[in-house]
Amino acid sequence: MFKRVINDAIADVVFDFEGAKITARSGESVAAALLADDLLSFRQTPVKDLARGPFCMMGVCFDCLMVIDGQPNRQACQVVATSGMKVARQHGAAELNIDQADPA
Amino acid sequence: MSIDIIIIGAGPAGMSAAITATESGAKVLLLDDxxxxxxxxxxxxxxxxxxxxxxxxPEYMAGKPLAQNMRSTNIEYVADASVWQVTDEREVGYSSNGQARLVTAPAIILATGAMERPxxxxxxxxxxxxxxxxxxxxxxxxxxxxxxxxxxxxGPLLYLVAHQYLxxxxxIAAIVDTTAKANRLKALPHIPGALRRWDLLSKGQKWQSEIRKSGTRIINNVRALKVLGDTKAEGLSVNAGGTWQNIPSDHIFLHQGVVPNVNLSFAASLDHDWDEQQLCWRPKTDQWCGTSIDGVYVAGDGGGIGGGLAARASGEIAALGSLAKLGLIDTAARDSKAKTARTTLRRELSIRPFLDTWFRPSDDFRVPTDDDAIICRCEELSLKDIRDTIEIGLVGPNQLKSFCRAGMGPCQGRFCGLTVQELIAKQTNRPAADVGYYRLRPPIKPLRLEELANLQIEEDENIKF
Structure with a gap:
């Protein structure tokens, strides 16, 4: 599993992952914080319902898609973790929920 | 404020370009994701x-003064900005903080860097x-x-990261090296050119010898690989010299070189060439990094792989080219200011033919031979799926896309485009250059309908949407 070999950043970010409290270093991505917590599988694929996790960590592969603060299809490797964030694994394709859409 | 130059990407090329442009009084907008x-x-x-x-x-730390320098200049720098479009009228569409914007400028420098080869x-x-x-x-x-x-x-990055781990x-459980033995002989004629960066070659030697001394297991002459596991990686099956062996591990890091990240340059309709030495597409550029669209420049690894120092140099050159074009400096100043950067660029590129030949990824690792190896990660299509579709009689990647959806998922072909292209070439017995690439269209990054509906267009007379 991943371990911290450099531990110089302040661990002052706490976010929610499916009910569990995850501590993140200031400025790091949601994906990095979850990998540090030994989570490897971030979503189930839309076509074959198979597990996937972060692959490129630079925003080009789209394999780390998660539901972040209610919004699906977020690239967890590109989103900086902030306190109070709610993060969940994504199962299949995102559903378009017209009723919940912001009328603005 | 009217912007003179929009720079996309704040890596070595983008930061150097921004600094050089600002020094000559240009108003710069630097967008980075x-x-x-x-x-x-x-x-x-x-x-x-x-x-x-x-x-x-130290190569990594060399970026610190560059970033400090960029911060100290009067640049409008927007972080977390996702650029989803560049048009031939030099309009740049980007989103930041959930707000989409359209801005125009007389000069645009694409410094979108590289990504790892599939x-x-x-x-x-x-x-x-x-x-x-x-x-x-x-x-x-x-x-x-x-x-x-x-x-x-x-490739060098594989050993660099392994060395950094040590x-x-x-x-490290093992280093599994897929470099083909036959590459060595082909690389020999390129050694004289590479000697201009002998320091880099000796550094590579030093990493390798330190890795060997650490007792790390190294397996050479590897011909085939399979990842073991059903729901997660459990190890790697390695074929070296005809026999298979399994190495258990939960973490497998793959690498076979980097290629220009061309999604934006393709979607901007820039002309590209197939580079047979680097096995990738690169935008056509002139000596000032100018492209087939007037006022659009490409700097850094996005224009062909040269590494960090070459990227810094080409960022300066692109900035000087655009400054002269905008009339902010004259051509004499442009030419004299570019001298150092040109010397650097020549030196940095002198080692590429050697590196590209020595580390050329083998055919079987670029186009797999395992029927059930996934080619398109997003649409979950295997080699067999793609091969069967080509057999219908398809001639190019775009037809293939319509028939089986390869390249139509969220990554937009970034991780299957080169494989599909070379697979079609192999199966239809044509050169890869003739097969061509996916036709890429904006938006090249996810853009929510809500963002598009609330699009903010910066004051300009010629905006069409």
Missing amino acids: QPTPGGQIYRAIEAAGDKQATILG FPIKGWTLPGVMMAGAAQTMLKTSGLAAEGAIFAGC QAGVK
């Missing part, structure tokens, strides 16, 4: 201290399998490393 400047090579450089210096080395082997989609560059990103941004990982593939005191 990361939270902090540096690009991939200098990722998270601003937060780097002594520990990072020890583990990641490595399509059986099981490369399993959780726990990542690119070696991703391993390095985690080291840079979070100080994270995986104990007992396998590094597999070829510097951090992290054990």
Whole structure:
């Protein structure tokens, strides 16, 4: 599993992952914080319902898609973790929920 | 404020271009998709201290003064900005903080950098399998490393990251080297050119010998690979010299070189050439990094792989080219200011023919032979799926896309485009250059309908949408 070999950043970010409290270093991505917590599988694929996790960590592969603060299809490797964030694994394709859409 | 130059990407090329342009009085908008400047090579450089210096080395730390310099200039720098469009009328569409904007400028410099070449082997989609560059990103941004990982593939970055792991005191289960023996002989004629960067060659030797001395297992002459596991990676099956052996590990880092990240330059309809030496597409550029669209420039690895120092030099050259074009400097000043950068660029590119030949990824690793190896990760299409579709009689990647959806998922072909192109070439017995690439269209990054509906167009007379 991943371990911290450099531990110089302040661990002052706490976010929610499916009910569990995850501590993140200031400025790091949601994906990095979850990998540090030994989570490897971030979503189930839309076509074959198979597990996937972060692959490129630079925003080009789209394999780390998660539901972040209610919004699906977020690239967890590109989103900086902030306190109070709610993060969940994504199962299949995102559903378009017209009723919940912001009328603005 | 009217902008003179929009620069896309805050890596070595983008930051150098921004600094050079601002020094001559240009108003610069620098857009970058990361939270902090540096690009991939200098990722998270601003937060780097002594520990990072020890583990990641002086080449990484060299980015720190560059980022400091960029910060100290009067540049409008927007972090976390996702650029989804560049048009031939030099309009740039981007989103930041949920707000989409359209801005125009007389000059645009694309400095979108490189990404890792696809490595399509059986099981490369399993959780726990990542690119070696991703391993390095985690080291840079979070100080994270995986104990007992396998590094597999070829190219300088593979050994660089493995060496950085050892510097951090992290054990490696094995280095599995796929470099073909036959490459060595072909690379020999390129040694004289490469000697201009003999320091880099000797550094590579030093990494290798330190890795060997550490007792790390190294497997050479590898011909085939399969990742083991059903729901997550459990190890790597390695064929070296005709026999298979299994190495257990939860973490497998793959790498076989980097290629220009061309999604934006293709979607902007720039002309591209197939580079047979680097096995990738690159935008056609002139000596000032100008492209087939007037006022659009490409700098850094996005225009062809040359490395960080070459990217800095070409960023300066692109900035000087656009400054002269805008009339902010005269051509004499442009030419004299570009001298140092040109010398650097020539020196940095002199080693490429050697490196590109020595580390040329083997045919069987670019186009897999395992029927059930996934080619298109997003649409989950295997080699057999793609091959069967080609057999219908398809001539190019765009037809193929319509028939089986390869390249139509969220990554927009970034991780299957080159494989599909070379597979069609192989199966239809044509040169890869003739097969061509996916037709890419904006938006090249996800854009919510809500953002598009609330699009903010910066004051300008000629905007069409």
